[in-house]
Amino acid sequence: MTSSPDTAKKPAAKRFDGERILLGLAAPVLAVLLSVVICAALLATSGKDPFHAFDVMFTYGTKSDAQVLTLNRATTYYLAGVAVAFGFRMNLFNIGAEGQYKLAALFAAFIGAQVDLPSFIQIPLLLIVAMLVGGIWAGIAGVLKVTRGVSEVISTIMLNAIATAVVGLLLVPGVFAPKSSGTSNSIQTDPISASSHFFALDTQGGSLWGFIVVAALVGVVFQLVLTRTRFGFDLRATGRSESAAHASGVNVKRMVLTSMVVSGALAGLIGLPDLLQNSYYYGQNFQPGLGFLGIAIALLGRNSPIGIAFSALLFAFLDVTAVQLPFAGYPQEIVTVMQGVIVICVVVAYELVRRFGLKRQQQKVGAELAAQAAAAAKKEVSA
Amino acid sequence: MRRSMKLAAVVLSGSLGIASLAACGAKSTDTSASSGSSGGSGLKVGMAYDIGGRGDQSFNDSAAKGLDNAKAQLGVSVTEAEAKTGEAEADKETRLKTLVSNGYNPVIAVGFVYQSAVEKVAKDNPNVKFAIIDSASATQPSNVTSLTFSEQEGSYLAGVAAALKTQKKHVGFIGGVQSELIKKFEAGYKAGVASVDPSIKVETTYLTTPPDFSGFNDPGKGKEAAQGQLDKDADVIYTAAGSSGAGAIEAVSQAGKWAIGVDADQAQQPALSKYKDHILTSMVKNVNVAVFEYIKAAKDGNPFTGVKNFDLKSNGVSLATSGGHIDDIKGKLDDATKAITTGATKVPTAPQS
Numbered sequence: 013m014t015s016s017p018d019t020a021k022k023p024a025a026k027r028f029d030g031e032r033i034l035l036g037l038a039a040p041v042l043a044v045l046l047s048v049v050i051c052a053a054l055l056a057t058s059g060k061d062p063f064h065a066f067d068v069m070f071t072y073g074t075k076s077d078a079q080v081l082t083l084n085r086a087t088t089y090y091l092a093g094v095a096v097a098f099g100f101r102m103n104l105f106n107i108g109a110e111g112q113y114k115l116a117a118l119f120a121a122f123i124g125a126q127v128d129l130p131s132f133i134q135i136p137l138l139l140i141v142a143m144l145v146g147g148i149w150a151g152i153a154g155v156l157k158v159t160r161g162v163s164e165v166i167s168t169i170m171l172n173a174i175a176t177a178v179v180g181l182l183l184v185p186g187v188f189a190p191k192s193s194g195t196s197n198s199i200q201t202d203p204i205s206a207s208s209h210f211f212a213l214d215t216q217g218g219s220l221w222g223f224i225v226v227a228a229l230v231g232v233v234f235q236l237v238l239t240r241t242r243f244g245f246d247l248r249a250t251g252r253s254e255s256a257a258h259a260s261g262v263n264v265k266r267m268v269l270t271s272m273v274v275s276g277a278l279a280g281l282i283g284l285p286d287l288l289q290n291s292y293y294y295g296q297n298f299q300p301g302l303g304f305l306g307i308a309i310a311l312l313g314r315n316s317p318i319g320i321a322f323s324a325l326l327f328a329f330l331d332v333t334a335v336q337l338p339f340a341g342y343p344q345e346i347v348t349v350m351q352g353v354i355v356i357c358v359v360v361a362y363e364l365v366r367r368f369g370l371k372r373q374q375q376k377v378g379a380e381l382a383a384q385a386a387a388a389a390k391k392e393v394s395a
Numbered sequence: 396m397r398r399s400m401k402l403a404a405v406v407l408s409g410s411l412g413i414a415s416l417a418a419c420g421a422k423s424t425d426t427s428a429s430s431g432s433s434g435g436s437g438l439k440v441g442m443a444y445d446i447g448g449r450g451d452q453s454f455n456d457s458a459a460k461g462l463d464n465a466k467a468q469l470g471v472s473v474t475e476a477e478a479k480t481g482e483a484e485a486d487k488e489t490r491l492k493t494l495v496s497n498g499y500n501p502v503i504a505v506g507f508v509y510q511s512a513v514e515k516v517a518k519d520n521p522n523v524k525f526a527i528i529d530s531a532s533a534t535q536p537s538n539v540t541s542l543t544f545s546e547q548e549g550s551y552l553a554g555v556a557a558a559l560k561t562q563k564k565h566v567g568f569i570g571g572v573q574s575e576l577i578k579k580f581e582a583g584y585k586a587g588v589a590s591v592d593p594s595i596k597v598e599t600t601y602l603t604t605p606p607d608f609s610g611f612n613d614p615g616k617g618k619e620a621a622q623g624q625l626d627k628d629a630d631v632i633y634t635a636a637g638s639s640g641a642g643a644i645e646a647v648s649q650a651g652k653w654a655i656g657v658d659a660d661q662a663q664q665p666a667l668s669k670y671k672d673h674i675l676t677s678m679v680k681n682v683n684v685a686v687f688e689y690i691k692a693a694k695d696g697n698p699f700t701g702v703k704n705f706d707l708k709s710n711g712v713s714l715a716t717s718g719g720h721i722d723d724i725k726g727k728l729d730d731a732t733k734a735i736t737t738g739a740t741k742v743p744t745a746p747q748s
Binding site (some may be wrong): 291 | 474475476477479480481482483484485486489490493497507508510511530573574575604605606607608
């Protein structure tokens with residue numbers, strides 16, 4: 013596939029890249045190790061054997077059903093990470109994925125329960141509905157930013173609260189929920205029609221959600237758009253420097269709006285794996301907090317589709333195996349602590365690694381310059 | 396960028412690889428020794444709590460008390476696990492499955508959030524008995540027993556007490572989350588107040604609306620809401636809001652008015668005992684009684700089935716008498732109790748508005 017002029021340049025570029033990849037990997041690995049150490053210390057000070065806790069998690073993690081659960085969970089987490097990362101790549105902090113996916117899942121569940129078309133129309137329809145709702149909700153923040161200059165951090169946080177209220181308003185008997193619910197005490201939409209169920213792979217460890225394919229596709233398209241299209245270039249350029257991008261003819265306002273909408277549309281997908289593969293309805297106990305988790309996952313994955321895949325798997329593994337901890341007498345909150353520490357550590361580690369890389373680069377350039385100067389001086393002396 | 400495409404392909408195939416690995420690995424449930432059978436050393440009872448777990452000063456704690464009683468008096472062996480904030484539905488299923496595969500039978504799930512998880516796991520394990528507290532569904536399989544409570548009947552008595560104690564003919568109700576469950580409290584309370592004197596005004600405040608469930612564990616919100624009702628001149632305030640109630644009780648007692656607690660006898664809780672002179676009574680929901688009775692019935696080989704409701708008559712709900720603040724109106728409360736238990740008074744389960 014590679015053309016010949018490319019290969020000629022490659023060796024030099026590759027060596028540089030190798031070092032960069034190493035440095036890039038150093039930060040997350042450092043962060044994870046550090047958080048393991050901190051959590052072990054925490055467990056040890058509370059008088060519990062930390063190694064047994066990790067052993068419990070790993071033993072369970074090697075079982076087939078735990079692996080399937082991890083992959084299923086990672087599918088959701090991956091979408092959350094990618095949705096947030098899309099904004100991050102442009103320096104847009106979409107804190108509102110939380111509200112966007114809740115609203116999107118609610119509407120998708122409602123439409124899925126009302127409409128019963130053949131699967132090949134029904135499922136795309138639900139995907140589109142969810143993306144539309146998520147996109148529109150995020151678009152509000154985008155419009156506010158480009159027209160009134162409202163910081164998207166503030167507006168998306170506010171929109172989260174409003175989304176919760178809107179869900180509360182709509183998810184009542186007679187509106188989005190059936191008038192007489194089958195269960196007492198919990199309100200939920202009608203179950204979505206059978207044609208809305210996404211395919212799943214039956215493994216020995218349980219059913220593996222087919223949505224993992226959608227998540228992988230989203231990752232691939234994400235990478236393609238960012239690196240192979242004009243839009244992706246504009247987006248990254250705007251992310252680096254808005255004024256420079258503006259000067260080179262990028263319509264910054266339009267970029268802000270589009271990327272906000274795209275980020276919201278991706279966020280709309282977050283709730284769908286669970287909706288189309290597991291619960292089949294949207295209820296009051298639909299998993300909250302995925303939007304915020306997405307921020308942590310994107311941060312750990314350095315906003316790259318591959319990095320996010322690894323961090324989603326790690327977070328999914330931690331969450332899935334944490335359930336076993338109480339049975340061994342450990343508080344499962346230790347995993348929440350671990351995730352939090354990872355996020356803090358990763359920010360610090362990235363900065364440390366960045367400085368280290370910068371210093372190395374400076375030294376290298378300095379050494380080269382010194383060598384040049386020395387060579388020049390020699391020449392002068394000999395002349 | 397081509398390389399990143401290749402990497403993406405590697406990740407994709409890698410994940411599929413893991414998937415196929417998963418397909419042939421051992422399942423966690425394979426390793427369990429005794430599955431389903433209730434062993435030689437008596438009954439093994441598994442309990443899955445909602446968020447908060449043991450020590451939440453509310454209904455999880457009450458369930459834990461029932462479990463402890465069963466352990467002490469019936470000699471059953473127990474294990475317990477609690478939920479994590481913001482966990483996925485799958486985590487609840489895993490928790491129940493792990494209990495089942497470790498041979499626990501019956502398995503008790505505390506809280507309506509477990510409804511669909513219990514249904515799913517119960518369908519896969521028809522030989523295991525399940526109980527779920529505070530929830531029932533038309534679709535649940537026959538090995539699931541619902542343990543529900545007539546909160547409205549206890550709240551009715553709380554309403555009667557409030558109406559008899561108010562001096563300004565103005566009382567208040569604070570609900571944690573505007574859910575179907577808490578509306579039962581509101582309905583009973585209002586009916587109780589009206590039964591004494593229909594002209595008494597009732598303030599109603601809900602801290603949050605679903606899906607925001609923070610109203611059950613935010614004492615700050617409780618305090619604020621209580622202050623608002625006190626400012627409107629309400630002088631007896633009933634709070635059904637989990638741990639948010641502590642804030643409301645604090646505000647009410649600082650104003651020198653009457654508070655009514657919920658779930659457990661709140662005047663006896665260490666954290667709230669300093670306000671006990673202002674806690675009129677508490678609408679006690681005896682989850683412990685339900686849990687104990689359920690385990691006892693299971694041990695005797697005569698387990699409950701279907702929906703088992705614990706009402707005023709079966710001591711499922713009651714008013715706390717510690718402090719003696721309601722001793723002077725005991726006669727009227729007993730009359731109201733009698734009217735309910737004999738069926739003369741029907742307490743509504745949904746607020747009339």
